[in-house]
Amino acid sequence: MKLFEYAAPTDLAEALRLMQRGDGEVWAMAGGTDLIDQVRQRRKEPSLVLDLKRVPELQAYQGGPQGLRVGAAVPCRRISSDPLVKDRYPALAESAALVGSVQIQNRATLGGNICNAAPSADTAPALLVYEARALIAGPGGRREVPLDGFFLGPGKTALSSRDILLELRLPPPPAHSHSHYLRFIPREEMDIAVAGVASLLALDPGTGRCTRARIALGAVAPRPVRALEAEALLEGQVPTEALLREAAARAVQAAIPISDVRGSAEYRKALIEVLAYRTLEQCLQKLRS
Amino acid sequence: MALRIPPRIPLRTTINGDPYELMVKPYQTLLEALRDEAGLTGTKEGCGNGNCGSCTVLFNGLPVNSCLVLAPEAQDGHIVTVEGLAKDGRLDPLQKAFSQHGALQCGICTPGFLMAARAILDSNPHPSEKVIRAGIAGNLCRCTGYDKIVRAIMAVARGEVD
Amino acid sequence: MTGRKEPRYVGKRVIKADALEKVTGAALFGADARLPGMLHGKVLRSPHPHARIRAIDCGKALELEGVKAVVTVADLPPFEEAKAAFGGELMIDQVHLRKLTIAHDKALFEGHAIAAVAATSPEVAEAALELIQVDYELLPVVENALDAMKEGAPLLHEDLYTDTLGERPKAPSNIASIIEGGWGDVDKGFAEADVVLEKSYETQMVHQGYIEPQACLASVDADGNVTVWVSTQGTFNAQRQLSALLMIPLHKLNVVPLEIGGGFGGKIYVMLETLAILLARKSGRPVKMVMTRAEVFRGTGPGSPAYIDVKIGAKRDGHLTACYAKMILDAGAFPGSPVAGAFMVGFAPYKMPHFKQEGYDVVTNKPRVQAYRAPGGTAVAFAVESALDQVAEALGIDPLELRRINAVEEGDLMTSGQKYNRIGLKQLLERVAQHPAWTQPSSGPNRGRGLALGAWQGAVLTTTAQVIANTDGTVTVVTGQVDVTGTRTTIQQMTAELLELPLELVKVNVVDTHSAPYTDLSAGSRTTYTMSVALKNGCQDLVAHMKRLAADLLSHPESKVRPEDVNYSNGRFWASRGSEQPSVSWREVAERSRTRGPLVGQGNSGRLPPAPTFAAHVADVEVDQETGKVRLLRYTCFQEVGKAINPQQVEGQMQGGAGQGIGWGLFEYYFYQQGKLLNPTFLDYRMPTALDLPMLDSVLVEVPASEGPFGARGVGEVPIVPPAAALANAIYRAVGVRMSRLPMTPENVYWALQEKGAGVTPRGHAPVSSSRGS
Numbered sequence A: 001m002k003l004f005e006y007a008a009p010t011d012l013a014e015a016l017r018l019m020q021r022g023d024g025e026v027w028a029m030a031g032g033t034d035l036i037d038q039v040r041q042r043r044k045e046p047s048l049v050l051d052l053k054r055v056p057e058l059q060a061y062q063g064g065p066q067g068l069r070v071g072a073a074v075p076c077r078r079i080s081s082d083p084l085v086k087d088r089y090p091a092l093a094e095s096a097a098l099v100g101s102v103q104i105q106n107r108a109t110l111g112g113n114i115c116n117a118a119p120s121a122d123t124a125p126a127l128l129v130y131e132a133r134a135l136i137a138g139p140g141g142r143r144e145v146p147l148d149g150f151f152l153g154p155g156k157t158a159l160s161s162r163d164i165l166l167e168l169r170l171p172p173p174p175a176h177s178h179s180h181y182l183r184f185i186p187r188e189e190m191d192i193a194v195a196g197v198a199s200l201l202a203l204d205p206g207t208g209r210c211t212r213a214r215i216a217l218g219a220v221a222p223r224p225v226r227a228l229e230a231e232a233l234l235e236g237q238v239p240t241e242a243l244l245r246e247a248a249a250r251a252v253q254a255a256i257p258i259s260d261v262r263g264s265a266e267y268r269k270a271l272i273e274v275l276a277y278r279t280l281e282q283c284l285q286k287l288r289s
Numbered sequence B: 001m002a003l004r005i006p007p008r009i010p011l012r013t014t015i016n017g018d019p020y021e022l023m024v025k026p027y028q029t030l031l032e033a034l035r036d037e038a039g040l041t042g043t044k045e046g047c048g049n050g051n052c053g054s055c056t057v058l059f060n061g062l063p064v065n066s067c068l069v070l071a072p073e074a075q076d077g078h079i080v081t082v083e084g085l086a087k088d089g090r091l092d093p094l095q096k097a098f099s100q101h102g103a104l105q106c107g108i109c110t111p112g113f114l115m116a117a118r119a120i121l122d123s124n125p126h127p128s129e130k131v132i133r134a135g136i137a138g139n140l141c142r143c144t145g146y147d148k149i150v151r152a153i154m155a156v157a158r159g160e161v162d
Numbered sequence C: 001m002t003g004r005k006e007p008r009y010v011g012k013r014v015i016k017a018d019a020l021e022k023v024t025g026a027a028l029f030g031a032d033a034r035l036p037g038m039l040h041g042k043v044l045r046s047p048h049p050h051a052r053i054r055a056i057d058c059g060k061a062l063e064l065e066g067v068k069a070v071v072t073v074a075d076l077p078p079f080e081e082a083k084a085a086f087g088g089e090l091m092i093d094q095v096h097l098r099k100l101t102i103a104h105d106k107a108l109f110e111g112h113a114i115a116a117v118a119a120t121s122p123e124v125a126e127a128a129l130e131l132i133q134v135d136y137e138l139l140p141v142v143e144n145a146l147d148a149m150k151e152g153a154p155l156l157h158e159d160l161y162t163d164t165l166g167e168r169p170k171a172p173s174n175i176a177s178i179i180e181g182g183w184g185d186v187d188k189g190f191a192e193a194d195v196v197l198e199k200s201y202e203t204q205m206v207h208q209g210y211i212e213p214q215a216c217l218a219s220v221d222a223d224g225n226v227t228v229w230v231s232t233q234g235t236f237n238a239q240r241q242l243s244a245l246l247m248i249p250l251h252k253l254n255v256v257p258l259e260i261g262g263g264f265g266g267k268i269y270v271m272l273e274t275l276a277i278l279l280a281r282k283s284g285r286p287v288k289m290v291m292t293r294a295e296v297f298r299g300t301g302p303g304s305p306a307y308i309d310v311k312i313g314a315k316r317d318g319h320l321t322a323c324y325a326k327m328i329l330d331a332g333a334f335p336g337s338p339v340a341g342a343f344m345v346g347f348a349p350y351k352m353p354h355f356k357q358e359g360y361d362v363v364t365n366k367p368r369v370q371a372y373r374a375p376g377g378t379a380v381a382f383a384v385e386s387a388l389d390q391v392a393e394a395l396g397i398d399p400l401e402l403r404r405i406n407a408v409e410e411g412d413l414m415t416s417g418q419k420y421n422r423i424g425l426k427q428l429l430e431r432v433a434q435h436p437a438w439t440q441p442s443s444g445p446n447r448g449r450g451l452a453l454g455a456w457q458g459a460v461l462t463t464t465a466q467v468i469a470n471t472d473g474t475v476t477v478v479t480g481q482v483d484v485t486g487t488r489t490t491i492q493q494m495t496a497e498l499l500e501l502p503l504e505l506v507k508v509n510v511v512d513t514h515s516a517p518y519t520d521l522s523a524g525s526r527t528t529y530t531m532s533v534a535l536k537n538g539c540q541d542l543v544a545h546m547k548r549l550a551a552d553l554l555s556h557p558e559s560k561v562r563p564e565d566v567n568y569s570n571g572r573f574w575a576s577r578g579s580e581q582p583s584v585s586w587r588e589v590a591e592r593s594r595t596r597g598p599l600v601g602q603g604n605s606g607r608l609p610p611a612p613t614f615a616a617h618v619a620d621v622e623v624d625q626e627t628g629k630v631r632l633l634r635y636t637c638f639q640e641v642g643k644a645i646n647p648q649q650v651e652g653q654m655q656g657g658a659g660q661g662i663g664w665g666l667f668e669y670y671f672y673q674q675g676k677l678l679n680p681t682f683l684d685y686r687m688p689t690a691l692d693l694p695m696l697d698s699v700l701v702e703v704p705a706s707e708g709p710f711g712a713r714g715v716g717e718v719p720i721v722p723p724a725a726a727l728a729n730a731i732y733r734a735v736g737v738r739m740s741r742l743p744m745t746p747e748n749v750y751w752a753l754q755e756k757g758a759g760v761t762p763r764g765h766a767p768v769s770s771s772r773g774s
């Protein structure tokens, strides 16, 4: 392990000041469940680890009709156990409940999951279907970035090495909508997604037509991606089983997976189709019941 | 030639109800600090990267992998380790149940399981088998196949162990 | 020590003797040992699976402040005694153990130790490793046994010549040995068969997965006396190996056992210990070494991968006519794969008129394998039991019935050609036939039930224990037999039973190699079986001593009692005649050892025949046809255990073995690419979690072994033998695909389903190291 110093600033200004020490020298830490192991494996070599958990802005947490604001250092466990999130953002609750074990979820944060930008990050597809935005503070002040433009590649995001992610902002979910996240792992727990799909469906209660469809895929591209063509296929239509199957098949086109220790590219594509169908089908069932 | 070693940090923390003032390395994990600085070797390292749960302790009441917590993070915190489960010389019912039900064999995983199980019961005194299994799924045991561990926790939940 | 009585302690669920220590965190394991002034040792390991080491430069490392010693192969004392075999489950000769401990001229696998450093802190030691410069010449990698056997394959060892029973071959080879066994004429047997089934199977390298990484602490005093604290399956075994490697006589080399956090065969030969002693000697300070998990995966001895071809012939009525298997086992970098274990297991449950097996022990650029619970057994049972299931199907016979028709009994032949003594396979299968796990239908779409048998003959070797009568009437059992599976508890139970004394009066003390006479390692399912005999002899010896003292106590000047006239029962010695005082208590006699010399019973297991065991596992699964994922719905382990000294502990062994076998069947394997391991973590080396397993129902069947005071058999290993095959057979019944390769991961099952459905060529997500069938 690289021998680093540790600081836990209690205000944002101090945190931002410490972040300015330069490229790769300072690494922000929230739950540390990614970072500590990466440092131990020498994949990151900080001279200073900046623990952000004591910065109040990163602990913000507010949910209501206006949407949901989650501070970047809020642990997954808190999110997945919040009745409001379970009710209004089920895919987020489900995905946050899947990150690692209970022990991991007590530490792992939404912010860390996003900033770490693993293609397999479980909460990313859910945040994408809710069209979440990232609130970022940096040397030049604050800015908001839609999550779609946040992920650039494995471990790469819109954050510069001097930026801090403050919070994630989720708009209210569309009326008459439901959402669902499923991932595939060989075991029942303690695995990283071989493939993951979050889907959101909104229906016009009168006509039954799909007013909005969002499908996002994890672990099958260098970054979490939306399946835009599949979404387009659904919107404006009255969903049928056949249509959902077609959409699921089309979602696969957005997947450009690699073969690695967790699965082959072909298998991952096959899984995307299965998971896309199952999530859509579940949404539809919920909406019709 | 000398390695540049960052200075130690004073850490004031409560472990098993007792106040501790330790000088920890900034890059030291809580697990290492407990074992090497506080001399509490009951907490075990099986993997060092959050995969096995043998290092589980309660940190401010919640189970965490102490191998993934930096020691200085425990500043002003409350930590409970396996050494702190028994109170006033009385074993925790889980400790009794694990013994009586044969829920341990080699015992290396036992401290971690006990802490994870304590956390399950603290948040849900009457968990189902499924809830119990989910609550210990971050803990690996290679000796038991989990059967007797699950049964021991169920026995405590049913009040069969005092 | 009188005739048979209703047992008081044997057969009871006595709480583990070490439970309290372990639930309170007080028990000391390998990594918990520490000494004042101790240094921290770290190992530099080869990043290359196969490379010639041209030079090692430790100069810079030694200049780093805090570094107290660096060792390389140059620090090993010169080799003297040629090819000293160690015996037991170890199966590695001394030359190879030296080269395995620290690379000589070549690094033979990724993770092979190259050098070791001791420093004042772990971080300085780690930094020093990076300052050691090694000049490697990369060599072509031999990834698997099939490649290794090919004509012109790169050689791992230029001096390795295939050991066959015939003459020495002309050229060196990666095939270390070829063995054969069997009887009759299989060609004739197959000609007589109505159905002949032939199929090939493959299994991958797996790890024992003990949760405690290897750890030790070594200290050398001014006179050169060495003490090593270590978690090991055999202290005397470790002592002998260290003695041979370091040329230290045994009386100057003490091995102290710490609690062992799981071994399963993987903590038999010394690894860190040798380096720690060398570092301690060189630095003059105690040295502690602990492996990281990645080092455990790369640098210890996993379980052997196998390629197995099976051919079975049977008559229409189900009787087997001939059985044949060819087994190629990958030993990793040095010879010694468990071919012998595989030979012992595969067809052991069955009567076979004609039988032949061939085994190949092959070296590759992987870590040298060690034993893993019933070494060789799981792989060969996966092959044989899967094939038998197909024979049953082809014949239209119920799979359990087919096994009952062919089940061995006392007097039938073991695979070695010797005769079985008393065994209980028939009784075991009878129990399965009546049990709801078998009789209740398994219903529902994509669901199926599989059955498989397992056999294990068990090692025997020698076990010793001393039974000491303390002056206050309590008893201490002193033994060097390390407690891997709960033997402290069963020793206590058996001793109290044999001596007819209350359980609380007996304490078992597992001591270091300088405090007890030699005993063999704790492995091979041998410990309880042989210990029961050692204790019987030890207790008899002690009681005989005590009878002599009791005779004196019971004598009067006018009437002398002879020792032969003293009987012992229930804590009292009785004079059968010639005395007015009828009896003296155990305690009164024991008290005399203050003046009359030690009261010690010497227990030795002597030469014993094996006590073979059998298991039958029944698995109910559900398969997700769309993803290939297998869900375990119900699992039942039936086992013939001889006599369960402690049923709770026996169940624990059965459940633990089943859990490991299920992991092997469904998830676990070393993912190699070009000889480099890509999954050296518990995240990607997937052992079952509590959510992956159902309750593991255990059914004990007791048919006493022919030897031993209670009829106990070794129970620890056989439960890992059937699971993979039981699951494979269940998957077939669920969705109609026959899996011929382990593990049966969702992806592998998925491709098998695709192949069946659409004639697609399977693209099994095979580890890159396997070349067949992908």
Ligand SMILES: Cc1cc2nc3c(=O)[nH]c(=O)nc-3n(C[C@H](O)[C@H](O)[C@H](O)COP(=O)(O)OP(=O)(O)OC[C@H]3O[C@@H](n4cnc5c(N)ncnc54)[C@H](O)[C@@H]3O)c2cc1C
Binding pocket: A027, A028, A029, A030, A031, A032, A033, A034, A035, A036, A037, A052, A058, A072, A073, A098, A099, A100, A101, A104, A107, A108, A109, A110, A111, A112, A113, A114, A115, A116, A120, A121, A122, A123, A159, A163, A164, A165, A166, A190, A191, A192, A193, B049, B050, B051, C683
């Ligand atoms: C055993 C185990 C199991 C896991 N299982 C899963 C799983 O199932 N699914 C899954 O998605 N992940 C999993 N993970 C990965 C990890 O737990 C998650 O990605 C987690 O959400 C990371 O959050 P964290 O707060 O711990 O991040 P940290 O480790 O603290 O940080 C991660 C990265 O983000 C940066 N960062 C963190 N916060 C900020 C900020 N506010 N501003 C700028 N940069 C920041 C850090 O510098 C670092 O590079 C697992 C990890 C482990 C060890």
Ligand code: FES
Binding pocket: B044, B045, B046, B047, B048, B049, B050, B051, B052, B053, B054, B055, B056, B065, B066, B067, B068
């Ligand atoms: S040691 Fe911390 S989870 Fe394994």
Ligand code: FES
Binding pocket: B103, B104, B105, B106, B107, B108, B109, B110, B140, B141, B142, B143, B144, C211, C261, C262
């Ligand atoms: S008891 Fe050995 S790992 Fe759990």
